[in-house]
Amino acid sequence: MKKLALLATALAMVSGSALAADMAVKAVKAPPPAPFDPWDVAFGSALMNDYVFRGVTQSNHKPSVAAYFEPRYNINKDLQLYVGASGESISFPNRAAAEIDIYGGIRPTVGMFAFDFGVWGYIYPGGTCFNAAAVPGSGIPGSDASCAVSPFGNSDPVTGGLPINGNFAKKNASFYEGYAKVNVTLNDQFSIGANEYYSPNFLNLGAWGNYASITGKWTAPSTTFGTSGVGMYVSGEFGRQWLGTSDRFYGTGPGTVFAAGIPEPSYNTWNLGVGFTYKVFTLDLRYSDTNLSKGACNAFTSDFTARVATAGSVSLINPGGFESNWCGATGIAKLSADLTAVSNLK
Structure with missing residues (x-):
């Protein structure tokens, strides 16, 4: 009888242990995943x-404000479609x-490689044409229909060259680019990238444009500033902007070697x-900089603030010798706020 009692007690203990283990497993069972x-x-x-x-400064080295809005559709965790709109305050020669x-575009991710392919359109409304030689029907080399009719069919006031230096500027500077980008996440702290942009008519100059660059970024460990929640990174970029030949609007004058652009x-x-x-x-x-001389910068930008004409800056594409500081070394301080509906508003 004692043996039977001991056996019954042992069976009860084993059964109780199994039941407790089963209850423990059920207690920590994860809830079903939220719908995607x-x-x-x-x-x-x-x-x-x-x-x-x-x-190159787009705001004449003055403050600028910007905002953007970008809806996204995630086909899955590694493939995203997107469109967007943004706006910036500027100070252009054409006013x-x-x-x-x-x-808009598509962002595929393959392991450590994050790709981005798309098209970007830059629109500059409210411009004015500055080129006295561009009066329709004048027959003067350098005349251009963009100074007579805007892309939307509205009349386009024609003025002389820009005040002070006589530079020319089209009313319509709008253009578009196709782009391909990749960012490679090497580990939690280091990433590198490459970018390629192409436009058949950069800034509506009549010249094609091709921009290629490489980037690098180091992100500090999250413990760098303790538990403050402050993060830090160091990043940089090196790029080259190739440009073709402009149209006749920017020609250097009748009888010159670059009369046609x-x-x-x-x-x-x-x-x-x-x-x-x-x-x-x-x-x-x-910190940002370029290797453009002040004379070449003036020829490229049609800077309305370029004033000092020097013999050292006279060239076939900058016959007036005016100089611009729009392409030189500058320091940029930018404060931004970036949110997403899923991460910040739910």
Whole structure:
């Protein structure tokens, strides 16, 4: 009888242990995954002391504000479609009111490689034509229909050259580019990238444009600033902007070697900066520069502030010898906020 009692007790203990183990497993069972929502929206804004695009100021070295809105559709975790719109305040030679960007593309991810393919349109509304030789029917070399009729069929006021230096500027500077980009995440701290952009008519100069660059970024460990939530990174870019020959609008005058248009100056550009992040905010402090001379910069940009004419800057594409500081070394401080509906609004 004692043996039977001991056996019954042992069986009860084994059964109780199994039941307890089963209950423990059930207690920590994960809930079913949330249904996959493919839609997301990214949006944000920025304030900067200078809006610099590929080494050239777009705001006459003055402050600029920007904002963007980008709906996204995730086919799966490794393939995203997107469209977007953004706007920046600018200061262009043609007195355009702002820059409005419309873009869209696809972002595939393959392991450590994040690709981005798309088309970007740059629109500059509200411009004025500056070229006294471009009066329709004048027969003067350098005349161009863009100074008579806008792409939307509205009459286009014609003036002389820009005040002070006589540079020319079209009313319509809008253009588009196709692009291909890749970012390679090497580990938690280091990433590198490559970018390629091509336009058949860069800034509506009549010249094709091709921009290629390489990038690098180091992200500091999350413990760098303790538990403050502040992050830090260091990043840089080196690129080259190749440009073709402009149309007759920018010709150097009747009987000159470049009466039919000037070979726009190709150039190198680079930047290096440090950034600090906190929640949705980023403060980016950056140095930017190019290898363009002040004379070549004036020929490329038609800078309305170029004033000093020197013999050292006279060239076949810059016969007036005026100089521009729009392409030189500059420091950029940019404060931005970037959010997504899924991450920040739910």
